[in-house]
Amino acid sequence: MKRCFRPDLCLLLLILFTVTGRAESADKPAFVPTSYQLYYGSDPQVLKSLREQIRPGQVIVIELRGLKPPQLAEIIKAAHQRQAKVIAYLSIGELGHLEKENFEKYLKQSPHSHPFSEIAFDRNPRFQSSHIDVSYGEWRGFLMKRIKRMYARKIDGLFLDTVDTADLYLNRPEWSIPRRAKSVAAMIHLIRDIKRVAPKKFIMQNRGLNLIGRSVIVGETAQIVVLGLDLEHRHPGNPDGLLWESAFAHSGDWIEAREREMIRIQNNGFTSVFTLGYSDSSVSRKTFFQKSEADGFIPAWASSTTKLHLELTQQPPGK
Numbered sequence: 455m456k457r458c459f460r461p462d463l464c465l466l467l468l469i470l471f472t473v474t475g476r477a478e479s480a481d482k483p484a485f486v487p488t489s490y491q492l493y494y495g496s497d498p499q500v501l502k503s504l505r506e507q508i509r510p511g512q513v514i515v516i517e518l519r520g521l522k523p524p525q526l527a528e529i530i531k532a533a534h535q536r537q538a539k540v541i542a543y544l545s546i547g548e549l550g551h552l553e554k555e556n557f558e559k560y561l562k563q564s565p566h567s568h569p570f571s572e573i574a575f576d577r578n579p580r581f582q583s584s585h586i587d588v589s590y591g592e593w594r595g596f597l598m599k600r601i602k603r604m605y606a607r608k609i610d611g612l613f614l615d616t617v618d619t620a621d622l623y624l625n626r627p628e629w630s631i632p633r634r635a636k637s638v639a640a641m642i643h644l645i646r647d648i649k650r651v652a653p654k655k656f657i658m659q660n661r662g663l664n665l666i667g668r669s670v671i672v673g674e675t676a677q678i679v680v681l682g683l684d685l686e687h688r689h690p691g692n693p694d695g696l697l698w699e700s701a702f703a704h705s706g707d708w709i710e711a712r713e714r715e716m717i718r719i720q721n722n723g724f725t726s727v728f729t730l731g732y733s734d735s736s737v738s739r740k741t742f743f744q745k746s747e748a749d750g751f752i753p754a755w756a757s758s759t760t761k762l763h764l765e766l767t768q769q770p771p772g773k
Contacts, residue, residue, distance in 0.1 A: 485539065485656065487513050487695060487726045489773065490754055494543060494763040496520040504766055505532040512538040513656065513695065513728075515613045517763070518604060519552070530608055539610035539656050546597060546644060547619025548583040549574060560596045567592050576622065585619050589640035594647070601651060611655040614645060614693070617662030624664060624672060635678040638670055642683055646691025658695035658728070663712045666696065666719065685725040686718050693725060699759070701729035702737045702745050713749065720750045730767070733757045743770050 488511030493504055495517070505528065508514065514533055518526070533540045549557055554570075561567040573593055574584035586593055601612065623629070623637040642665055649657045664670060670680040683692055698716060720727040729751045731742035739755055746753035747770070754767035 485537075486511055487728075487752055489513075489769060490515065490728055490752060490767075491769075492730070492754060492756070492762060492767045493765075496522070496525060497764075498525075500766055501525060501529065505529060507766075507769070508532050508536045508538050510537040512536070513658065514538060514540045515543065515658070516540060517543045518607065518609070526607060530610075533610075541611035541613050541656055541658060542604055542607075542609045544597070544601070544604070544612045544614055545583070545616045546614050546648070547586055547588060547616035547641065548578060548581070549586055550581065550583045554584065557593075557596055560599070561592055564592070575626075585622055587623075587637050587640075588619070588644050589637045594644060597644070597648075598651065601648065605652060605655070611657050611694070612648065613658045613660065613697075614648065615660045617641065617645065617659050617665065620662055620665055624670075631673040631676055631678055635672040635680050638665070638672055639680045641665065642670075642680070645683065645693060646689070649691045649693060653690065656695065657693040658697055659693040660697045661699055663698070663716075666712070667715060686715070686722050688724045695726045695728055697728045697730060698751070699730045700735055701731055701751070701753075702742055703731070703735040716751070717749050726752060728752045728754070731755050732759060746770075
């Protein structure tokens with residue numbers, strides 16, 4: 455390397471280089487989602503189709519369990535070559551039977567832990583899982599440990615499922631209003647804490663539409679107001695994406711108000727809104743895609759929520 459005999463000139467060049475470097479970094483466009491695929495299985499042929507359908511700006515939702523390291527590596531490589539992101543499924547409001555043993559082992563590590571029967575307050579017979587009260591520190595610690603292991607596998611973010619367990623908190627008559635409010639607030643804090651673990655990771659929230667506004671009203675006559683996620687506005691801990699599962703399948707004042715809210719969220723651009731429709735729901739495929747396009751949402755279609763581990767979601771016509 456040649457020495458510089460003009461210190462003043464060298465300093466000027468250094469300043470120009472630094473400013474130019476920062477400008478290029480600042481001008482680098484942020485990731486803007488344009489489509490998504492969702493598949494929870496590991497069938498080689500389906501994974502081949504998934505890789506072939508990757509497009510720039512796409513978010514690919516997968517389930518890490520069952521995927522062999524080479525399979526995951528192939529998906530991530532194909533995604534990154536096309537400026538797409540790979541995010542992994544994580545249930546934060548329910549505990550499946552496959553993870554129950556691991557959580558019970560985690561609880562035994564501390565002699566002062568609350569019992570599993572207190573943290574898991576109800577059952578979901580459809581999926582053979584337990585509903586979790588996320589206000590317990592043991593659950594949050596267990597999740598953070600899992601997230602650390604998941605991020606070690608080089609994924610680009612997380613798909614947070616079962617956020618709608620918060621709906622059970624809101625409507626659980628056995629609990630006092632303050633107890634319900636505490637658990638609702640804990641779910642909101644948990645989502646934001648997960649985002650803060652690695653701010654550059656892409657976080658997508660599934661369901662939990664009661665939490666997306668500026669506030670959450672807890673209780674009927676005696677009420678407590680909990681600050682919501684307020685996805686219409688920027689917050690460093692808010693998710694990057696929101697999935698409306700079974701979109702347009704129901705009607706009524708509440709869901710229509712949430713739809714208008716999600717349109718504003720999408721238009722404001724801080725959180726992208728995705729939709730997932732099902733053949734076994736009350737809305738047709740054609741209507742689903744038409745409404746998603748009209749609202750500006752990012753859609754995908756599947757036959758049933760029980761077959762997401764068997765088949766790949768379908769893209770809009772012509773995509």
